[in-house]
Ligand SMILES: NC(=O)C1=CN([C@@H]2O[C@H](COP(=O)(O)OP(=O)(O)OC[C@H]3O[C@@H](n4cnc5c(N)ncnc54)[C@H](OP(=O)(O)O)[C@@H]3O)[C@@H](O)[C@H]2O)C=CC1
């Protein structure tokens with residue numbers, strides 16, 4: 001048997017997913033119990049050269065994906081429109097969706113999750129937060145008894161890459177951003193990265209997961225790294241400190257959720273001090289486990305494809321065919 005996956009988007013992430021499906025057939029067969037094939041890929045610009053095998057249809061028409069017996073959809077386009085409509089259509093047809101799209105999830109995650117629920121299918125999105133780090137899985141499945149008191153995190157690979165390059169190589173902000181774009185870390189619109197929006201969306205997803213709701217967006221402090229200068233970085237070095245774009249999330253005693261995203265100076269003994277380059281890290285303080293820190297690459301083709309493909313195989317429980325897997329088996333619902 002073969003599982004057919006429609007891939008939406010063939011940029012940094014989509015290409016990483018496509019190549020992983022080609023290079024990891026054996027592992028996918030082991031984990032999913034069936035071989036995995038991508039018969040169709042949606043793109044925007046039909047004039048670009050693509051390194052894709054000849055038997056894959058490349059299309060600019062979303063509806064073409066339904067010409068194939070699609071078992072799952074992987075979305076790597078980004079943004080809200082037209083993707084929201086596309087994913088709704090897939091879920092309404094009971095097709096499970098795996099997405100890396102944090103902006104869409106922060107803005108429309110509840111609606112899409114309700115659609116998935118109504119149609120008894122899955123919407124999963126490990127890749128939307130902290131790249132390759134399985135942070136959503138760990139919070140959902142491994143911290144059910146613990147009370148999460150506070151979360152501190154570096155969630156934007158591009159910003160951390162830029163701050164590291166400015167510090168270590170004395171590169172200018174602009175040069176460092178251009179390098180992050182060349183490496184495929186930055187969003188299509190990099191102002192999402194450098195103004196803190198990307199971290200903001202990821203923090204909202206974490207808030208949904210941990211507290212089952214988001215704070216009022218107007219109450220969230222959101223600053224990016226756009227105002228950080230080489231002088232600021234040198235001043236931090238003088239004090240043996242580093243500047244990091246830090247997200248924080250907690251619930252106050254009155255039940256309100258507090259979140260902030262801003263560049264902060266941290267000292268050598270801070271657990272996230274050593275997190276450099278494109279890496280992300282999440283520090284979770286809980287009442288029982290105490291202080292947990294997870295780190296790993298937060299952006300890039302293969303770290304993101306890793307999270308997407310691990311999400312994908314998580315759809316296969318006990319090697320059952322995808323169509324036989326009931327939605328009701330999902331462990332803890334997110335966005336509810
Ligand atoms: N880059 C990264 O490291 C990470 C990215 N993400 C998320 O993954 C998603 C994709 O990111 P990334 O691969 O970097 O983005 P890219 O800009 O590299 O790729 C986007 C892809 O989507 C296609 N596309 C854009 N608009 C449309 C449209 N209207 N209809 C059809 N196809 C369209 C583009 O087509 P064409 O090729 O024709 O231009 C391109 O193939 C985003 O949600 C991003 O936030 C998540 C984690 C990490």
Ligand SMILES: N[C@@H](CC=O)C(=O)O
Nearest residue numbers: 156157158186187299
């Ligand atoms: N642009 C994002 C990509 C991953 O989510 C980042 O730099 O972290």
